Amino acid sequence: MINGERLIERPLRWGMVGGGRTGQVGYKHRTGAQRDGTYRLVCGAFDLDAERGCDFGKKIGVTADRCYADYKELIAREAAREDGVEVVSIATPNFTHYEITKACLEAGLHVICEKPLFFTVEECDEVARLADEKGLIVGVTYGFTGHPLVHQMAAMVKKGMLGDIRIVDLQYTHGFNSGDDVGAGDALKWRTNPKTAGPTFVLGDIGTHLYYLSEIVLPHLKIEKLLCDRKAFIPTRAPLEDHATVLMHYDNGARGRLWVSSVNAGNMGSQRYRFVGSKASIEWSDAHPDQLIYEVQGEPNRIMHHGMPYLEEESLAVDRMGALHTEGLGDSWSNIYLWIAQAIDAKRRDDEAFLKTHHYPDINAGTEGVRWLENCVRSADAGAAWVDFK
Numbered sequence: 584m585i586n587g588e589r590l591i592e593r594p595l596r597w598g599m600v601g602g603g604r605t606g607q608v609g610y611k612h613r614t615g616a617q618r619d620g621t622y623r624l625v626c627g628a629f630d631l632d633a634e635r636g637c638d639f640g641k642k643i644g645v646t647a648d649r650c651y652a653d654y655k656e657l658i659a660r661e662a663a664r665e666d667g668v669e670v671v672s673i674a675t676p677n678f679t680h681y682e683i684t685k686a687c688l689e690a691g692l693h694v695i696c697e698k699p700l701f702f703t704v705e706e707c708d709e710v711a712r713l714a715d716e717k718g719l720i721v722g723v724t725y726g727f728t729g730h731p732l733v734h735q736m737a738a739m740v741k742k743g744m745l746g747d748i749r750i751v752d753l754q755y756t757h758g759f760n761s762g763d764d765v766g767a768g769d770a771l772k773w774r775t776n777p778k779t780a781g782p783t784f785v786l787g788d789i790g791t792h793l794y795y796l797s798e799i800v801l802p803h804l805k806i807e808k809l810l811c812d813r814k815a816f817i818p819t820r821a822p823l824e825d826h827a828t829v830l831m832h833y834d835n836g837a838r839g840r841l842w843v844s845s846v847n848a849g850n851m852g853s854q855r856y857r858f859v860g861s862k863a864s865i866e867w868s869d870a871h872p873d874q875l876i877y878e879v880q881g882e883p884n885r886i887m888h889h890g891m892p893y894l895e896e897e898s899l900a901v902d903r904m905g906a907l908h909t910e911g912l913g914d915s916w917s918n919i920y921l922w923i924a925q926a927i928d929a930k931r932r933d934d935e936a937f938l939k940t941h942h943y944p945d946i947n948a949g950t951e952g953v954r955w956l957e958n959c960v961r962s963a964d965a966g967a968a969w970v971d972f973k
């Protein structure tokens with residue numbers, strides 16, 4: 584169980600790029616980072632609008648002299664301080680991730696970046712090499728994978744409680760973009776423009792969460808081929824998609840079906856994961872993150888609750904609230920940030936033995952998400968054809 588005792592030597596000096604007053608995801612970063620005494624927010628370039636960013640920074644406790652106009656100023660001015668920032672989170676639109684990550688790494692700073700990490704696998708490989716050369720960590724905020732019951736699912740699959748995995752059924756949908764984009768806000772504008780979003784809209788925006796979580800639960804399964812069919816129901820969003828289905832063939836013979844959509848009008852179900860084996864199935868949704876449905880063929884169905892002693896050690900170890908008390912997204916983000924802090928701390932101490940076994944969403948996780956997107960786009964652009972996964 585995680586109880587807030589500090590698990591690293593000292594708090595890391597932490598800064599943010601983006602994630603300011605107008606950003607959707609910034610508070611999730613701060614909720615995650617500031618929970619366990621592992622990060623201390625010392626600076627930021629929180630907003631494209633420098634004045635608004637500084638005003639915001641001051642209101643969340645950053646001193647005025649460390650609220651910067653942009654990330655370049657942040658890097659330059661922090662480098663000149665003895666107590667300069669050590670790790671920077673990037674919570675800006677997709678097209679800026681690569682440029683800001685590279686600049687931070689070149690300046691010797693660890694990075695925690697939003698997904699989808701970059702536009703291409705080539706960019707990911709280049710940045711992975713740079714991070715390696717510099718001895719720095721790049722973490723990726725797949726914020727839903729800190730939920731204790733995600734790790735329960737992984738442990739049950741590992742123990743063979745489902746039997747052989749046959750079917751993987753993944754869904755992340757909502758209806759917030761069912762109407763047209765007349766008068767759309769900035770967050771939707773950049774998401775539907777290939778120059779700022781990258782090669783996908785909903786596949787990258789929400790599909791990468793499904794894909795990474797399924798990799799955590801099924802680390803032994805690899806995709807052999809996939810077929811992606813994507814469509815923009817609102818034509819102004821083309822060539823990007825507001826809806827897609829992906830069929831996947833795995834190397835053990837399992838079949839996968841993934842549905843992402845932002846035009847599933849009225850739907851508030853968010854994410855749903857079902858893993859079906861030869862003996863039993865498990866099903867979990869982030870709408871009810873503290874419950875896991877466990878169905879054994881021929882037996883009454885069970886609902887497992889987070890924090891209960893019958894769960895596997897892997898799940899109980901990352902529980903925060905304890906059974907009976909609500910566990911949610913903030914707790915999940917705190918786990919992600921804690922695991923990344925432990926990786927940075929180990930890197931600083933040259934503790935490669937710790938890093939070998941320590942699990943957190945690292946640059947490889949970010950790269951695999953981008954690789955999956957590249958394969959989806961290749962298939963969709965070929966007219967929803969089956970393609971070998973490369």
Ligand code: NAD
Pocket residue numbers: 600601602603604605606607608609628629630631632653654674675676677679697698699724725726727769770771788
């Ligand atoms: P948003 O449009 O709501 O906010 C972006 C913010 O970044 C704005 O406040 C803007 O002023 C600021 N900004 C833009 N360019 C900047 C720059 N160069 N320097 C400083 N600030 C800059 O976007 P959002 O929904 O918060 O998404 C941001 C990123 O987070 C995207 O990559 C998105 O995919 C990702 N995201 C991830 C999750 C998750 O669960 N991990 C959830 C939502 C968004």
